Amino acid sequence: MNHLSRVFAVCVLLLATSFASAAQEIKEWNMLVFLNGINNLDTFGPMNINQMEQVGSNENVNILVQWGSAQKNDVTRLYITKDEQTGKVTSPVVQNLGAVDMGDWKELVKFVEWANQNYPAKKYFIVVWDHGGGWHLASIPGMKPMDISWDDNTGNVITTEQLGQAMAESAKIIGHKVDVYSSDACLMGMVEVASEMSDSVQYYLGSQDVEPGAGWPYADFLKKWMINPTMSAPELVKTHAAEYLAAYNGGVYGHRKVTMSAYDLSHLSAYEQSLKQLGEELINLDTPELAKVARSAKNAKLFTYWDYRDVIDFVDLVQRNGITTPAMQAVRDTQANFVIANSQNQDNKTWGVSIWLPTNNSDYSGYIERYHGLKFNQNTNWANLVTKIQGK
Structure with missing residues (x-):
């Protein structure tokens, strides 16, 4: 083995060792983003991942993404690491799943199970990223049916009832209620959706109205979170709701009329x-x-x-x-x-x-x-x- 080969082998070993160490440590939080870009929102996926990479995982928080994209055949799992490249996703692929159905609620459960086994944490923040249609299938002419997580390749979606099932199974896997569930998707701030998971989730985040394509301001939110990375679940959802509104109220995304609600499901x-x-x-x-x-x-x-x-x-x-x-x-x-947070800039209705x-x-x-x-x-x-x- 020549000198360069030795150096490369050592670097790979050190990198693998570092991720193995991260996986073995029980951290305070896991943020799991089930990012389904197998549809016309695909271009926003890498943009949001790059925002996550501006902060990255640390000693308190694992940021893990299951990423499906219309531009690539394989669904991959990423361990989000900090970098300065805003135009390229550089976080390591820690698992390649091949072609899986991101419109299947069981794949969401598998993601939670995999994270729990490989990157255990005390608290879990589960996010489903994609189109959302509230509690029922779309009724707008020309639109394909969806509740949430619309996979163009298979034509499948995760229904409201299945989303409730997924959170029930996730709670069993992690051994307690999911600390926070949220949809980075439109129209999910509905009592019907929250009710489906009320037995298995503590706090719920969702927008009553449509979300702009850019979705969440991940970098701004994560930066605020990392100031106090051990914050409680209610502090976390309130922080998120505030940062979401700020992003569209003259912040990073300019000026748009938006809504974001946080629910305490114990009430x-x-x-x-x-x-x-x-x-x-x-x-x-x-x-x-x-x-x-x-x-x-x-x-x-x-x-x-x-x-x-x-x-x-x-x-x-x-x-x-x-x-x-x-x-x-x-x-x-x-x-x-x-309702413990109602961040909106629309009206008094x-x-x-x-x-x-x-x-x-x-x-x-x-x-x-x-x-x-x-x-x-x-x-x-x-x-x-x-x-x-x-x-x-």
Whole structure:
């Protein structure tokens, strides 16, 4: 072996040893990003990874990415390391998976299992990066169906129900509830989505509205996180929500109207009970008053889809239409505990939580059967209210 070969072999050995050491150490946090770029968002994937590389993993936090790209055949797992090359992904590939389906929820679970075995940590922040469509498949003409994590190669997506399954399996793997789940995707700030994982996740991050293509400001967020890398989960989600808003409020991404909510899922049950009570009270109104409820639903703040409405704006409109029930204040009070961050620069009608409120027959008939099976509806019977106001 010549001198250069010896040097190369030593360097490879040292690099492998360093990553083996990182893998064996139990760190404070794992940030796992399930980055599905096998679609028309692909160009934003390397951009966001490069932002992560401006900070990189350290002695407290592992940043791990499972990266699928429309430009390459193989899905790879990266251990994110700090570098100065903003135009090139340089973090080492620690596993090549070949061609796997990023629209399969079981692949997300496998990612969590692999991270837990090879890069153990006390707390887990799981992110799904891709298109998002809220709790149901897209109803916009010309758009392919999606809930979240749309894989163009297979045509598969991760449904809201499957996302709940994935978090339940992830909690079993890590031995406790997932500390934070978040979607770097559109329209996921919905009570129906959060409810599916309420038994297995502590804190939830999601945007009520669409996210611009650039998504999260990873570098800004990670820099703030690394000032206090052992911060608690509620501190982490509040920091993220604030940095997301700052990025689009004159920050790194300029000026765009955005939303980002953080939920404490330990308060979801009380919130659901208040919404259940509200639904029961509104259902028992007479026909003229039910027409006012339907009109309030039609006029409440919407987010892209006509059937996604802001909860509190809906309640406020019902009350302004002359209807007051005991549950209205309970909904406001319980949402105040449930939503621990509502970072938005839109208007005073955006309160942090969206809910399904279809007011036309196509939205209603297309989804009501599936809605009956959601955990949120099982806990609240919300479908009874949306059925009652149809045609009013």
